[in-house]
Amino acid sequence: MKTVRAFLVGVALIGLGLLLVGLRVNPYAYFAGYVVLQYVIIATAWNVLGGYAGYVNFGTPAFFALGAYTAIFLIEAFGAPLPVLILAGGLVAGLLGLGIGYLTLRLKGVFFSIATFALSVVLQTLIINWDYVGGAKGYTLIRPPAPFFGSWAILLFMVMVGLAVVTVLVARSVERSWIGRGLAALRDNEEAAECMGVPTLRLKLFATTLSGFFLGVAGAPFPYYVTYVEPSSAFDLNYAVNALAMPMIGGTTTWIGPVIGAVLLGTAQQVATVTISSELNLLIVGVVLVLFVVLAPEGIVGLVRRLRHR
């Protein structure tokens, strides 16, 4: 029943998005909305591995950029349409996720995190030296006219609404299934989980692959959104920090945490970029992240829960 209800809520949200499109608000709203929704996907995807399984991935930019560059490659090679790009971007990034899943066999805790960071830099170097997708100079996409809604901004916004709803629904159902409970056990204590019958390796591979898939999905429409992609923008460290900060601020143990974090922090950043400066808003992200991790380790979800119990 609950799953059905969640599904209906998801459909309602997509409807709400369409309504927003129908209202034709200030075009900037679609641009900003796209970014916030992109962060909903990124934060949710990161949290499947970081929050549920307890493996901190610093390499979010690698997966995001892999999604974006897979898209660029497919546009360049076959002129593939957007749905294909999204699926392919997700699959390729998911494959990379599977790879880092095997890394967890040897690398626990911080070593895993450092390795994911290293992965991101190595991948960036490869892309910089790969001229077919633009290399260091970057890649400029000439968009055809938008097939629906009359504008790419609105079309991409709607695509992101749909992708975000799907991502959150999947994360939510994983969390509430036997897989989610097994991941929580291995997050708490991997050795004990294995000894209690939890197939830890298989669950970790599942989590890294799924997480990688959705990070790639978030990155695949990126070339269409910005129309000019360079390695430094696709591999931006901000993705790594936001992917971490948003779930941490919202709360990492439930699906709603990353959503709250992404909406709050994502919106705040969009507002700050317009009203203050983009650098100052990044500073705010950093400070908020550190404050939350020190003072409210269970995030907003944890704070609310504590207030309710009083």
Place this chain on the structure above:
Amino acid sequence: MSRPMADTLLEIDAISKRFGGFLALDRVSLRVRAGERLGLIGPNGSGKTTLINCVSGALPTDGGRILFEGRDITALPAHQRTRLGIVRSFQIPKPFTSMTVLENLGIPLEYAAPARSHGAAAALDILRAIGLDAKAQLRPTGLTQIEMRKLELARAMAARPKLLISDEAMAGLSSAEVDDILAILFRLNESGITIIMIEHIMRAVMRFSQRVVVLDAGTRIAEGTPEEIVRNPAVEKAYLGE
């Protein structure tokens, strides 16, 4: 090795384990009968924990075979051995800290136990049997030392073991608490569970075990009833040095 094969539950056949140049286990063999209470003792660094890590699947072996109910399990990962019925408890309790006591039992019930024993009712039954039912809704961090040990045992029980390996479940407990844990282990054994006890508290091992095996420097140096072991000069030498 003249005992009949029929009632052998676990058979360890000449397993070795090395860490770099250090030979932690040197072709150790051991047979455990179904329903038996076996004590495994030895000085620090003798290889007891390594042995049970090899049996539970936490460590791969370097040669030798392990058979459980006649089936070769040497290559199986740990979680599959748990599902077959080999369950261990940890010397330092390793609870799932983000879950309540009840939810802690839910993990093995869901992942290791046969399908019919699912559910909170099964978990509560186990907690009641072990005397932890009043704490079912608490987080493990709110438990005392002895309650933590009981949770460790309760969680192992939830995996519905045929063979329970208890790794120093009593270290650091008062003598009344030791009796408490011993009583639980006796009851489990009466219900048909084979138990291997690794323990430093001699009084407890000797009272509990039907048979005691002594390891020293990675080899088996003695085996016998508790009475025989106490009188064995080789054991005394291993413990006291020369």
Place this chain on the structure above:
Amino acid sequence: MFSWDLLANAIVAGILLGGFYAAVSLGVSLTFGLLDVVNIAHPAFVILGAYVAYMMNSSFGLDPILTGVLFTPLFYAVGAGVYRIYYSSFERRGEESLRGLVFFFGLLFIIEVALSLKYGVDYRMVEAAYIGKSIDLGGVGIAFRLLVPCVVGLAMTLALYLFLSRTFYGRAVMGVSQDQVALRLMGANPVRIKTIAFGIGIAAASLSGALLITISPVVPSTDRDYIGRVFAITVLGGLGSIGGTLVASIILGVAESLMATLFGPSWSLAVSFGILLLALAVRPAGLFGR
């Protein structure tokens, strides 16, 4: 394209670079290798040290390395303070693994963004009499901007080695990593010892920042390049072995220098991260593992 001269020059430059890399990595060797505190913000403190050197150099004409030395007490205090926060917020609660890591990552980000707010994203450099000079040894040029940091780096390595092996506090730091109980029996408070060690680590980071800006111009985001280098060296060097850190630094310096000479500078960064990935995947205990 290829010539033996070029190769010899690349190797010598790599060795000199290695001496400097050792200076950058010492702090991490100490905090991560010995104390198990994953200070991923270490490179940000290096850059902070570089900007302090830049500021004093551009405002007062002070020698960058002298500035680095003068500011070590301040950075020591900052480091000690950071560790106190880390300890009371994470380590004491036993939550250091995930949240502690995020804490340091956030710190790195804050320092980097604050620096780009203050100084912008232009490259900054320092001026000193020896920068730009070099001596020629039979076709192999030795630039002073590399030689001086290398010598200082070697001196720092030696000093840390002597501190750890010869002094009471140094031995206590070694003790923290092995046996906390024994340490208590010695009458040393592990938290205090760790605070001292962490302070030293950050002080070393700031001083190596002064060396960095002597070698090449710096932007706030330079710290990212050093995350991979520093951890590659620490892991390769065997987590906490000072001698191992030095050897690993020189290996990395030479490898990067050769890579830059043979394939171009855009590949040299991938070397350190590639080595790091390889080291982590194949031999997490490092070349000189404990």
